[in-house]
Amino acid sequence: METASVDAIAVQQRLTELRQLIQRASYEYYVLDAPTMPDSVYDQLYRELQDLETQYPELITPDSPTQRVGERPASQFTSVRHNIPLYSLENAFNVEEFANWQERWRRVAPTVAEFEYVCELKIDGSALALTYENGVLVRGATRGDGITGEEITQNVRTIRSIPLRLSLDNPPPVVEVRGEAFLPLQSFEQINQEREKAGEALFANPRNAAAGTLRQLDSRIVAKRKLDFFAYTLHIPGVVGEGEVEPDNPSALAVTSQWESLELLRQMGFRVNPNRQLCRSLAEVQEYYDRWSTARLDLPYMTDGVVAKLNSLALQERLGFTQKFPRWAVALKYPAEESPTIVENISVNVGRTGAITPVAELRPVQLAGTTVSRATLHNSDRIAELDIHLLDTVIVRKAGEIIPEVVRVLPELRPAEARRYTMPTHCPECNEPVFKPEDEAVTRCINISCPAILRGALIHWASRDALDINGLGEKWVQQFVERGLLHTVADLYDLTAEQLMTIDRMGKKSAENLIKAIAHSKTQPWSRVLYGLGIRHVGSVNAQVLTQQFTDVDQLAAATPEAIASVYGIGDEIARSVHQWFHLEANQTLIERLRQAGVQLAGEAPPPVNTTSPLAGKTFVVTGTLPTLKRDEAKSLIQAAGGKVTDSVSKKTDYLVVGEDAGSKLDKAIALGITQLSEDQLLALLRESKQD
Ligand code: IVH
Numbered sequence: 001m002e003t004a005s006v007d008a009i010a011v012q013q014r015l016t017e018l019r020q021l022i023q024r025a026s027y028e029y030y031v032l033d034a035p036t037m038p039d040s041v042y043d044q045l046y047r048e049l050q051d052l053e054t055q056y057p058e059l060i061t062p063d064s065p066t067q068r069v070g071e072r073p074a075s076q077f078t079s080v081r082h083n084i085p086l087y088s089l090e091n092a093f094n095v096e097e098f099a100n101w102q103e104r105w106r107r108v109a110p111t112v113a114e115f116e117y118v119c120e121l122k123i124d125g126s127a128l129a130l131t132y133e134n135g136v137l138v139r140g141a142t143r144g145d146g147i148t149g150e151e152i153t154q155n156v157r158t159i160r161s162i163p164l165r166l167s168l169d170n171p172p173p174v175v176e177v178r179g180e181a182f183l184p185l186q187s188f189e190q191i192n193q194e195r196e197k198a199g200e201a202l203f204a205n206p207r208n209a210a211a212g213t214l215r216q217l218d219s220r221i222v223a224k225r226k227l228d229f230f231a232y233t234l235h236i237p238g239v240v241g242e243g244e245v246e247p248d249n250p251s252a253l254a255v256t257s258q259w260e261s262l263e264l265l266r267q268m269g270f271r272v273n274p275n276r277q278l279c280r281s282l283a284e285v286q287e288y289y290d291r292w293s294t295a296r297l298d299l300p301y302m303t304d305g306v307v308a309k310l311n312s313l314a315l316q317e318r319l320g321f322t323q324k325f326p327r328w329a330v331a332l333k334y335p336a337e338e339s340p341t342i343v344e345n346i347s348v349n350v351g352r353t354g355a356i357t358p359v360a361e362l363r364p365v366q367l368a369g370t371t372v373s374r375a376t377l378h379n380s381d382r383i384a385e386l387d388i389h390l391l392d393t394v395i396v397r398k399a400g401e402i403i404p405e406v407v408r409v410l411p412e413l414r415p416a417e418a419r420r421y422t423m424p425t426h427c428p429e430c431n432e433p434v435f436k437p438e439d440e441a442v443t444r445c446i447n448i449s450c451p452a453i454l455r456g457a458l459i460h461w462a463s464r465d466a467l468d469i470n471g472l473g474e475k476w477v478q479q480f481v482e483r484g485l486l487h488t489v490a491d492l493y494d495l496t497a498e499q500l501m502t503i504d505r506m507g508k509k510s511a512e513n514l515i516k517a518i519a520h521s522k523t524q525p526w527s528r529v530l531y532g533l534g535i536r537h538v539g540s541v542n543a544q545v546l547t548q549q550f551t552d553v554d555q556l557a558a559a560t561p562e563a564i565a566s567v568y569g570i571g572d573e574i575a576r577s578v579h580q581w582f583h584l585e586a587n588q589t590l591i592e593r594l595r596q597a598g599v600q601l602a603g604e605a606p607p608p609v610n611t612t613s614p615l616a617g618k619t620f621v622v623t624g625t626l627p628t629l630k631r632d633e634a635k636s637l638i639q640a641a642g643g644k645v646t647d648s649v650s651k652k653t654d655y656l657v658v659g660e661d662a663g664s665k666l667d668k669a670i671a672l673g674i675t676q677l678s679e680d681q682l683l684a685l686l687r688e689s690k691q692d
Helices: 002-031 039-055 095-108 185-197 206-214 219-224 258-267 282-298 313-319 380-386 451-462 474-482 489-494 508-523 526-532 540-549 553-558 561-565 572-583 585-597 631-640 664-672 679-691
Strands: 079-081 090-092 117-123 126-133 136-142 148-150 174-182 228-235 277-279 303-310 329-333 338-350 355-367 370-376 393-397 405-409 443-445 619-623 655-658 675-677
Touching: 002 039, 090 095, 095 282, 095 313, 095 329, 117 258, 117 282, 117 329, 126 206, 174 206, 185 206, 206 219, 228 258, 258 313, 277 282, 282 303, 303 313, 338 451, 355 393, 370 405, 380 405, 451 474, 451 489, 489 508, 489 585, 526 540, 526 553, 553 572, 553 585, 561 572, 572 585, 619 631, 619 664, 631 679, 655 664, 655 679, 675 679
Parallel strands: 090 329, 619 655, 655 675
Antiparallel strands: 079 148, 117 277, 117 303, 126 136, 126 174, 136 148, 174 228, 303 329, 338 355, 338 393, 355 370, 355 443, 393 405
16 A cells, blocks of 8 residues: 555654664663763663664664663573684783794794884673675674684674664674673672662672673663673675775775774774783783783773784784694783681671671782772572681682682691581571571571661761762661661651761761751652661662652552552562662651651652753863863763763753863864863862862
C-alpha cells in the first residue's frame, strides 16, 4: 500500500536520525567527556527510539544504541578463533633490561639507524578483540589463550566508549581493533562495596573485576558496572597493520606508524589513552617511565607499567613475532607492590551492616609508597582458605589506592608458637553473639543497637553520594554516639549547636556549620535518601532506579516484593531486602521521624542552581594544556559552579580557557572576539562563585 510504504520510509528516516543523534551524544559523553546534550533530551530521544523499535522490531539494527543492553542472559559463551592471534608482551623491569631488549631487535634489523617508540600506559584490565564489518561492530571477544577466546559481543556492546558503528564515511569491509577493557577505580570500589554488602566474595583487584564482569552471562549486570575501554591496536586487512600499503590499494586510511594508528582509532570514535608519547631516544623512554611511576597513582584507573612499541609499522612487520611476543614491543613493568611481612595480630572490624571483617595487623612494611600495617582478610572463608596463623609470614599486596590484602601465607616460615586464628563468637563492640548464615561468607552482628552499626549507618548517611553532610566525619560520629546524642540517623535533625558544643574540641563556629550542613541535607533528593538508609543491596544506582519507579516512600513501603522486582534492573534478592526493610517497625518509625524532620521522601528535588555564581549560565571551552589542572578537572569545576562546557568554539561561547599549545580553538576565539581566561583567572572566578 502506498501510505504504508511512505510511513515505512518516514519511520526508517526517523530511526536513522535518532540513532545518529544518540550516538553523537554518547560519544561526547563517554569518549570526549564533554557532553552537549542535556540528559533530559537524551532520555527523551532514547525513549522515542525504544518505542519505535518496539513497534517495528524488524527495523532494529545491531548498531542501534538500544542494543547496548542485552535483554536475555546468555547460557554460555561460545569460543572463537582469533583471525590474528593476541600476543602478550615481553617484560622488562628497568631501563637496563629495556636497553638489552633494544639491542636484540637491533641485531635483527642492523640497518635501522633511527629508532622511534610510541610509549603508552599499560592498562591493567582485560584485552578485547573487536571486529567491525562494514563499519558495524559484529564481534567482541576475550583474549583467552591468545589463539582462541570467548565471544562476548553482547557484553562488549554495553561498554559506552566502544562505538557500535565506526565514524568513517567509507568503512573498509573488515576492521579489527584491540584494546584494554578496564574498570575505573571508583567503579571497582563501588562494586566491591556492593559485593561486601551482599556477602559475596570481593574482587582482588580491578583486573579480576574487569575480567569477571566481561564474562558475566547477564549483560544487564555488565551494563551497570561501567566498564571502559582504551583502544591501542588497529588492523585493517590490506591497509593498516599489514606493513606497506599495497600500491594498487591506495586508501585514505593508510597509516604507516603506531602513532597514526592511534590517531585514526580516535577519529573512528574510540577512546585512546591521552597519555601516549613519541620517544626518540632511550633517555626519553626512561623519562616517560620514571614520570609515570608516580603520576600513575593519581590516575582514575590502574596501570602496571608502560608499553614501548616501535613506531614504524614497516619495521614492526620486518621484526615479526617470537612464539609468544612481538619483537617490536616490550612492557616496562613497575616493581610488584607485594612484600613479605609478619602477622602480629588479627582483629575484627564491625561495619555498618554488622559485617564482621577480620583484619591482619602487620609488622609495618613499605608498599607502593606508603607504610602498610593492616590488611583485610575479608571473611572466615578467606581465613580458612589461607590457613592463616598468628605470627605467620605472609605476602601482602597493595595496588594503587586499593586496600592492602594478604595474598598468601608462607607456611614453611611458620614458627612453633604460631596459633591458628578462629573468628570471634561474640561482637567485639556490643558483646552480643554473632551470626553467620549457612549460605553466606560473612559473619554478622545482628544487634540493631550495636554502636558500631549505628556509627556505620551515620557515616553512610552523611557520605558524599548519600546525604552529603559536610563535616560529619568518623571522629565526630564516634563522639556523638559515645555521648548518647545519636541513636538513629533521624536524631541528627534534632541536634542543636549548644548540644554539639558540649563535645570536646567542638567550637561554636564548627557546631553552627555542622547544624547548617545537617539542615541542608534535607534538600537532597529522595534517591539519595533511599541510598542513605543503607538497605542491603541498595547501592546508589539501585536507589536511583527504584526512586524513578516509586516516586515516594509510601509507594515503595507498600510495594510487594514482586512489584519491586518488576522494575527493570532490580533482582529478586534486592526486592526481598527492600521489602523486609520497610516491614521492620523500627524502620517505619525511622521513616516517620525523617518525614517530620522534612527530609525528602518523594520526587526528585531539582539540583540546587547557583544562580549568583559568575559562571552560571555561561558557556566555556577549555583548550591546550593548563599549568596545574587536567582539562577534565577544569571542566568539572566549571560545571559544578553552574557553567556549561562545550567542545567547540562558536558565537555562543562566553569564555575560552586557554593553556599551552592551544591550536585552532584559540584562533577561532580571537576571530570571534571571545574572552580568554588563563587557569589563574578561571580559579579566581571559581573562588568568587564559592563565596556567594
Ligand atoms: S599491546 C602485540 N598496549 O598487556 C601487542 N597491550 O602483557 C600486544 N595491555 O595482553 C599488546 N595496555 O592486555 C598493549 N597500551 C597497551 C596495553 C596493553 C595493556 C595489556 C594487554 C596485553 C598485556 C600484555
